[in-house]
Amino acid sequence: MRIFKYGDDVNTDVIFPGKYTYTISDPEEMAQHALEDLDPEFVKIVEPGDIIVAGKNFGCGSSREQAATCIKYSGVAAVIAKSFSRIFFRNCINSGLLAVECPAAADRITKESSVTIDRERNRIQVDGEWIDFPPIPEAVRYIIDGGGLIPYLRKKFSEKKS
Amino acid sequence: MGKTFVEKILAKRAGKSAVVPGEIVVVKPDYVMSHDNSAAIYGKFKQIGAGRVFEPEQVLIILDHCVPAASEKYAKNHQEVRDFVEKFDIPNFFDINTGVCHQVVIEKGFARPGRLIVGSDSHTVSYGAVGAFSAGIGRSEAAAIWATGEIWLKVPSTLKVVLDGMPRPGVTAKDMMLYLIGEIGADGALYKAVEFTGKAVSRMTVADRIVFANMTVEMGGKNGYFSPDETTFEYLRARGIDESGFEAVFPDSDANYEQVLIIDAASVEPQVAKPHTVDNVAPVSEVAGTKIHQALIGTCTNGRIEDLRAAAAVLKGKKVAKNVRLLVFPASMEIYMQAMKEGLFETIIEAGGIVMNPGCGPCLGAHEGILAPGEVCISTANRNFKGRMGCKTASVYLASPETVAASAIAGEICAAEALK
Structure with missing residues (x-):
């Protein structure tokens, strides 16, 4: 598992440039441009299960959901940050990308760290030490459990019809 | 203890007597706004399989992001939006000859005091300039509202920004807002509602207030709000909307603010x-x-x-x-x-x-x-x-x-x- 570490205020324009927002609609193709204006090396070396660690206000700026989608389809398993921009955080919940708000872990993790995320118990192990993170609010847990907002609603509407 | 604007409007819209910051509520927005991204939202809406739009009048679409179309891809995108509008009989649709979505929502009178509007664009925050609650959302969420009429929102804590004193000649709303963002940073209002008040505000036009509300998201804010006053009512009257056309919501005078920030408008120079x-x-x-x-x-x-x-x-x-x-x-x-x-x-x-x-x-x-x-x-x-x-x-x-x-x-x- 590779760890990509970035700073504060990473905005959605450098995660997924605006010039692609209406010309690319396939999630796999979106992934080919993930973090293009932040770290051009990212897409060349990212592998399934890698994680992104960042500072405060990750995903600030535009509401474009492709910022979450392109990271998810690049294979990244989770983004751990000191804090997230609110719309980006919602987009992560809705698209099934794990976004963990944990300043202590974001500070401690280096590119060489060994990191394990325990989703059930809302904690991260960094180099052997467990750190708790705030759970996703219970009231929106149904979206996560349903595999994201669209799959959750698809199931709900198909049940309604049958 | 009194309540802030956002606590009052979210309680009212969720049918609760009171809400507190951190609480999650489910509300039915007056409108869900989207633009050229409506084609992508339509794609997600189709995946949901709802079959019908929950309430066509709730859907507000304005084409503005790449108009007229710069390439075949953009043109196809607009075509899909127009197809959706026709198929589901969406009454509130504005084609490329109207304007930038946020301006259109305000000048056509969709944004009014006390209204709750969400939009699949981060600058949806603009409508707080006339006393509405408005916030940006993602594409999947817009599709979900098309299908269900509803969305969940977390009640934010509130930052009160007092713009004290009067700006010097040549100093504009943009200069003051840039100054404020520079002071508190790109995450200075993260997850928070922002209420703008103070002597400088009382003299601002609606155009000035839109600058502040619009850029609230640049400091991480969930929504920006100005208490409706005679300036607001005059602006709305000029658009044929009198006070019977809305129910304004105001913060209580003893509301509990997480933070109060005072900016001396007179000390700001062009930024x-x-x-x-x-x-x-x-x-x-x-x-x-x-x-x-x-x-x-x-x-x-x-x-x-x-x-x-x-x-x-x-x-x-x-x-x-x-x-x-x-x-x-x-x-x-x-x-x-x-x-x-x-x-x-x-x-x-x-x-x-x-x-x-x-x-x-x-x-x-x-x-x-x-x-x-x-x-x-x-x-x-x-x-x-x-x-x-x-x-x-x-x-x-x-x-x-x-x-x-x-x-x-x-x-x-x-x-x-x-x-x-």
Whole structure:
């Protein structure tokens, strides 16, 4: 598992440039441009299960959901940050990308760290030490459990019809 | 203990007697706004399999992001939106001849005091300028509202910004808002509701208030709000909306604010945001002399008639510097017509500027003013992120219409005052 570490205020324009927002609609193709204006090396070396660690206000700026989608389809398993921009955080919940708000872990993790995320118990192990993170609010847990907002609603509407 | 605006409106809309920050509520927005991204939302809506739009009147669509279409892909995107509108009989649809979505939502009277509007665009926060609650959401969430009519929202804590004192002549709403963002940073209001108040606010036009509300998201805010007053009511009356057309919601006088920030408006001088973040703010004097290649006046932040008048006053009788392109985008066709009647276009064109059609094109790097490598643009927009105007080695400075117009004439960043 590779760890990509970035700073504060990473905005959605450098995660997924605006010039692609209406010309690319396939999630796999979106992934080919993930973090293009932040770290051009990212897409060349990212592998399934890698994680992104960042500072405060990750995903600030535009509401474009492709910022979450392109990271998810690049294979990244989770983004751990000191804090997230609110719309980006919602987009992560809705698209099934794990976004963990944990300043202590974001500070401690280096590119060489060994990191394990325990989703059930809302904690991260960094180099052997467990750190708790705030759970996703219970009231929106149904979206996560349903595999994201669209799959959750698809199931709900198909049940309604049958 | 009293309640803030956001606590009162979310309680009311969720059918609860009271809510507290951190609580999650489910509400039915008055409108869900989307633009060119409605085609992508339609794709997600189809995946849900709802079969029908829950309430067609709730859906508000304005095409503005890449208009007229710059390529076949953009054209196809618009075509899908128009197909959706026709198939589901969406009454509130505005095609490419109307304007920038946020301006249209306000000037057509969709945004009103006490209304709750969400939109699949981060600058949906703008409608707080007239006392509405409005916040940006993602595409999947917009599709979910099309299907179900509802959305969940977390009740935020509230930051109160008091704009005390009166700004000096030549200092605009944009300068004050950039100053504020520079002071508290890109995450200074993260997850928070923001209420703007104070002596300077009482003298602001609706156009000024939109600048603040619009850029609330640039400091991380969930929504920005101005208590409706006579200025608001007058603006709405001019659009045929009297006080029977809305139910205003005001914060209690003893509301509990998480933080109160006081800005002395009189101490602010003209500001710019330097590349490549909106909170990288400095007085214009600090970067004066920086050579520019393009100057842009318009966008949802500063494309109103007041902005065009201010720019034209600076441009009057002068010439845009050699090798500088001045692009002017009125924020809507209503503004375009008004500017034409007032002769502002003559002034702009005689100075060497280009009057464009209302739209967002260059602001997000779609078309109509993309930058070349190494170029510098000074713009009245709200974002200057790397790559924002289509080229990642170009630089964008943000400023008021007066400063942008003055810089276009000087060929370098320059305050309007210094030009005289």
